Amino acid sequence: MLENAFGTPEVQGAYQLHELGDFALEEGGTIPDLQLAYATYGELNAAKDNAILIPTWFSGTHQTWEQVYIGEGRALDPTRWFVVVVNQIGNGLSTSPHNTDGDMAMSRFPHVTIGDDVVAQQRLLSELFGIERLALVVGGSMGAQQTYEWAVRFPDRVQRAAPIAGTAQITPHDYLFTKALLDAITSDPGWNGGEYTSSTDVHDGLARHAGIWAVMGLSTEFWKTEFWRGIEVPDYQFTSRDDFMTNFMEAVFGAMDPNALLVMGWKWQHGDVTRHTDGDLAKALGRITARTMVMPIDEDMFFPVRDCAAEQALVPSSELRVLPSIAGHFGLFGFEQTYLDAVDAGLHDLLDTPV
C-alpha cells in the first residue's frame, strides 16, 4: 500500500466503501475483495423508482458531481432523486493499484473493463439498496462509456440514459490520444515499470501527461481568450498561462497515482459496447430501450459532436443535445454557468419524459 492523499475523504469529501467479495473480471483473473467507493445524495423512496446512478470519468471521483452537478433546484435534485455516484474501479478510491496488497498491487493490478465496472455497480445497487431499475444513468467521458454499457448490457434496468461528452465505442483517434497520455507516464524512468516507491517519483511523467491534456482537453479558444483567468479556485488567482499550467493542470494530475491513471486509461481504450454484438455497433446500440439524451460538448477535441451524433443516430429513442463550452472536454468541470444550465435543461427534459 502506498500513501496518497488524493484518495482520502479529507481530499475527496465523505464516501463509503462497499465490499463485493471476489470479483471475476471480463479479461480474466479475479479481484479478491473488490471494494467500490460510493457516495449517495437524497433518499430512496419506497417504490425504489427514484434512483439515479452516476459513474465517474478518467481521473475523476464523486466529488466533482457533488460540487458541480448535484443540488436542490438542479436537475439532479437530492430532494427528489436518490443519487448514487460510484467511483470507477482503479480510480484511487475504489480498489486500485496503490491501495491493494500482494497479487493485485501496483504493476500487478489486472486489466479492468468498462463492463466490469457496470457489473460491479449493478451488484452494489442491488445488494445495498435493492435497486433493480434506474430512473437515469448519467456520466461524462468514461462515465458516458459506462452509461452506454449500462443501457446496452442491462436494457431492462435503465429507464433513461444521458451520456455526456463520450462514446459507446472507442474511436481510433481516442485510442491514440489515450496512448499518448499513458506513454507520457510510462516513459518516466521514475515510473519503474509500475514499481515506484512514491507517486512523486513520477512527477515529470505526470507533468507531461498534464501537458498533453492541456492541448487536447481544453480548446484553442480557451487558451486564446485566456479563459483560465476566470477560473475560481480558493485563495488563488491564476496570473499567466504557465501559472495555470503549473498550479492547475500539473497540480491536478500530479496528485494522482500513476498506476491508477494507467488502469483507467487501458479501460478507456477498450471501452466498446460491441463486445456484446461481435463488433456490430448498430446492433449493440439498437438494444437500448432507455430514453437517451446524447450530450456532446461543442468544443470537445476528442469526443467531437459528429462522433457522438453518429452513435445517437443508432439509439432508437434518443435525442442529440449539444452542450456549449469554450473549455472543450474539460467543460465537464462546470466552469461556465451556460454549460451547467444546458446540462440541467437536458436532464430536466429527459427526467420529465415519461417512460
Add this chain to the structure above:
Amino acid sequence: MLENAFGTPEVQGAYQLHELGDFALEEGGTIPDLQLAYATYGELNAAKDNAILIPTWFSGTHQTWEQVYIGEGRALDPTRWFVVVVNQIGNGLSTSPHNTDGDMAMSRFPHVTIGDDVVAQQRLLSELFGIERLALVVGGSMGAQQTYEWAVRFPDRVQRAAPIAGTAQITPHDYLFTKALLDAITSDPGWNGGEYTSSTDVHDGLARHAGIWAVMGLSTEFWKTEFWRGIEVPDYQFTSRDDFMTNFMEAVFGAMDPNALLVMGWKWQHGDVTRHTDGDLAKALGRITARTMVMPIDEDMFFPVRDCAAEQALVPSSELRVLPSIAGHFGLFGFEQTYLDAVDAGLHDLLDTPV
C-alpha cells in the same frame, strides 16, 4: 558532425547550398558560415519578376513541394515561374545542430527565429539571383509563419502572399502543443541533453513525438474512416492502424535529427510578427501590402480556421479560402486530389490578380 541520411540528396533529392558567411541572429549570437539548402524550378526571366519563394515547414524540406505542389500545368508551374524553395535553418539540410562543428554543434546550436530565416532567404535571393521582389511567397505551417514574416518585414518585396495552414502569431494553444512535442524528445534519457551519439539513441522519444503528431496532426475522421488505407507509398500497403503508426508516422519522424526538431520547435513557438510592432497584431498585419490569400485547412486541429480567419481580417488586401482535407494539418502532404485542386485554384486566382 553526426551521420544522418535524412539530410542527404540521396533521400531528399538534389539541392544546392548557398553560403551566407557569418550570420547574426535576432536572439543574439552568430552562426559562422551559415549555409542554406535550396532548390530551384524553372527559369528566372530577364525582368526578374517571375520569382516565387517557398519556405519550408516543421520537419519539412523542399522535397514535398517538388513532388506534390510544383509541376507543369499546376499553379506553381516551372514553365512560367521561377520557384525557389529554401530549407529553413536547422531542418537538417541547411545549417543544423548535427551538421556543424564546435560552438554550434548539437546542444550548443543557438536559438533561431522565423525572422532570421526570412532575412537569410532575402539575402540568398538577392546575392544569388538579384531578386529584389517576389511575385509570391507561399508556405505551409511554419512556412506560413515565414510567409507572414516576409509580408510584414518586407512589404515592398512581396507582391502576393499565401500562408497555408499557419498563423502570423503563435497562439497559446500552439505553444503548448509544440511544448508537448518537444517534451516527448527531451524526456528520452537517450537524448542526453542534446549530446546523443546517434539519433537512434532517441528512438523512443521520437516515437512518442510521432504519437502526439498522430493525435493532433491528422483528424478524428482520418482515423475513423481509416483513410490511411489509401495512402500510397512505394511497394507497401498499410494493413492496420498500428502498421501505419509504425511504418509511416514513426518512420517519418524517426529518421530526423532530434536536435533539428528542437531548433525548429523553438522557432515555431516564438514565431510572431508583432515583434515588429510591440505586440500589436493589427498594426503588424496592417503593414502588409501584398495581395494575400489565407488558406487554412478545414480539419486542422491546431491552426483552426477561426484563428486563421481572425488574422486574415486584419490583412488589408486579403481573402480567406478554406481548404478541404480529412487529413487535417497533414493535408499539407497532399494525400487528396480535392485538396491539391483547391490549393491550385487559390494560387491560380492569387497569381492571376494584377498587383
